[in-house]
Amino acid sequence: MTAETTPAPTGAAPTAPVGAARTRLANETWEAVLTAYSHLMREFAEEDIWSDASMREYDVLYTLSKCDGPQRLSELGRHVLLSQPGLSRLVDRLVDRGLVSRCADPADARASHLSLTAAGRDVQRRIGRVHGRSVAQAMTDALTDDELAQLRTLASKLSPVTPGAPS
Amino acid sequence: MTAETTPAPTGAAPTAPVGAARTRLANETWEAVLTAYSHLMREFAEEDIWSDASMREYDVLYTLSKCDGPQRLSELGRHVLLSQPGLSRLVDRLVDRGLVSRCADPADARASHLSLTAAGRDVQRRIGRVHGRSVAQAMTDALTDDELAQLRTLASKLSPVTPGAPS
DNA sequence: TCCGATTATATGCAGATGCATGTAATCAAC
DNA sequence: GTTGATTACATGCATCTGCATATAATCGGA
Numbered sequence: 001m002t003a004e005t006t007p008a009p010t011g012a013a014p015t016a017p018v019g020a021a022r023t024r025l026a027n028e029t030w031e032a033v034l035t036a037y038s039h040l041m042r043e044f045a046e047e048d049i050w051s052d053a054s055m056r057e058y059d060v061l062y063t064l065s066k067c068d069g070p071q072r073l074s075e076l077g078r079h080v081l082l083s084q085p086g087l088s089r090l091v092d093r094l095v096d097r098g099l100v101s102r103c104a105d106p107a108d109a110r111a112s113h114l115s116l117t118a119a120g121r122d123v124q125r126r127i128g129r130v131h132g133r134s135v136a137q138a139m140t141d142a143l144t145d146d147e148l149a150q151l152r153t154l155a156s157k158l159s160p161v162t163p164g165a166p167s
Numbered sequence: 168m169t170a171e172t173t174p175a176p177t178g179a180a181p182t183a184p185v186g187a188a189r190t191r192l193a194n195e196t197w198e199a200v201l202t203a204y205s206h207l208m209r210e211f212a213e214e215d216i217w218s219d220a221s222m223r224e225y226d227v228l229y230t231l232s233k234c235d236g237p238q239r240l241s242e243l244g245r246h247v248l249l250s251q252p253g254l255s256r257l258v259d260r261l262v263d264r265g266l267v268s269r270c271a272d273p274a275d276a277r278a279s280h281l282s283l284t285a286a287g288r289d290v291q292r293r294i295g296r297v298h299g300r301s302v303a304q305a306m307t308d309a310l311t312d313d314e315l316a317q318l319r320t321l322a323s324k325l326s327p328v329t330p331g332a333p334s
Numbered sequence: 335t336c337c338g339a340t341t342a343t344a345t346g347c348a349g350a351t352g353c354a355t356g357t358a359a360t361c362a363a364c
Numbered sequence: 365g366t367t368g369a370t371t372a373c374a375t376g377c378a379t380c381t382g383c384a385t386a387t388a389a390t391c392g393g394a
Contacts, residue, residue: 026306027299029319030207036325037204038248040197056350074372081205086351088374093350110359110372132194139193142324152196154318157309158203223380241342253381255344260380277342277389 040138049130052123056082057094058131061116061124064100070113072105099123207305216297219290223249224261225298228283228291231267237280239272266290 045055053061063079064071077087091114094100099120105111116124139148212222220228230246231238244254258281261267266287272278283291306315 022307022312023299023303025312025315025319026303029310029315029322030302030306032319032322032326033200033204035246036322037200038246039326041248054350072372079202079205081208083352084372085353085374089350092374108360108372112373132190135197136190136193139197139325140189143196143321145189145192147321147324148192148196150317151321152192152199154310154314154321155196155199155203157314158306159199159206221380239342250382251342252344252383256380259344275342275390279343 043138044131044134047131047134049127053094053099053127056080057090057099058124058127060087060090060094061099061120062128064114064116065121065124065128070103070115072111073114074111076114094120210305211298211301214298214301216294220261220266220294223247224257224266225291225294227254227257227261228266228287229295231281231283232288232291232295237270237282239278240281241278243281261287 041055050058059080060076063076067075073084073088073091076091077084080087082090091100091102095102098117101115101117101120102112103115105113143151208222217225226247227243230243234242240251240255240258243258244251247254249257258267258269262269265284268282268284268287269279270282272280310318
């Protein structure tokens with residue numbers, strides 16, 4: 001699922017991997033992350049809660065709900081794995097459906113401020129409550145509290161400028 | 168990006184999280200995983216190696232390359248995050264481009280056996296070599312060897328019937 | 335053996351997505 | 365304050381994707 005690495009470590013594995021072994025470890029790790037992501041996403045997709053908003057749309061609603069003020073499209077784009085035009089049209093749909101409001105930025109006429117409407121906040125919360133339970137269920141079924149905290153810390157290190165887990 | 172949980176732990180956090188705190192930890196962890204996934208996928212998408220096969224197509228080529236014999240579509244589907252019709256058509260394209268061969272299953276006329284052609288194996292290897300280096304780069308830049316091994320183990324636990332990391 | 339249930343894959347169709355590009359506003363330097 | 369570069373976002377168009385459904389084969393009994 002990930003990449004092509006050297007078939008196998010040549011000799012006995014040293015305590016600290018070097019060269020090819022290090023590359024192999026890194027790739028195995030990424031593949032494990034991909035597999036976990038894939039498996040969990042399927043599980044979550046099966047929840048019967050995505051009628052008002054698709055998972056991607058929910059992602060945007062959630063991101064907006066976590067932000068203090070209104071956000072610009074480009075800011076949202078940093079948090080959502082979608083092309084700029086893709087996000088633009090996704091937001092269009094959310095605006096059409098009355099879940100998001102778009103108002104002009106007084107300071108910059110190119111940009112527009114996006115924020116949740118009451119309905120949007122409502123949908124986000126309704127989905128979030130149920131989805132949050134599923135997430136917790138899946139994660140705590142598989143990992144202990146210590147492991148969860150470890151994973152949170154490790155995953156955080158994979159993203160740039162991370163505020164970091166309190167841990 | 169993930170879900171809605173209780174605003175904050177009410178009292179002092181106990182050594183082992185319970186109830187709401189546990190749910191909160193699980194959700195924070197999942198969000199960290201999503202963020203890491205999102206960030207790294209973007210980084211990898213920017214590599215200039217996806218002209219012969221898209222990332223999803225590569226995923227299929229890679230999966231096929233890791234399997235001993237030919238695979239059926241439904242088997243591939245277990246490893247690829249894509250609907251069955253979506254995968255069916257993706258494979259169509261790969262067959263049309265001569266990267267994958269589809270031959271009838273003698274034992275089951277409903278199924279068909281999928282395997283890499285020489286060209287397909289070639290493309291997979293060429294992409295995999297470069298991509299594997301990028302993956303290794305990104306992962307080892309962010310994590311130590313110990314951390315990589317830990318993450319591999321933790322991520323493996325999030326998928327079912329995992330062979331498990333040798334640890 | 336025949337029939338309903340299940341499994342494996344394909345297809346029609348509507349909608350979503352990405353790439354290339356367009357439009358408009360801001361910025362930077364002269 | 366003009367001009368070229370950059371930034372923010374939108375749109376045309378081809379392609380990809382998912383949902384519902386179709387088709388075909390296999391399986392499990394009666």
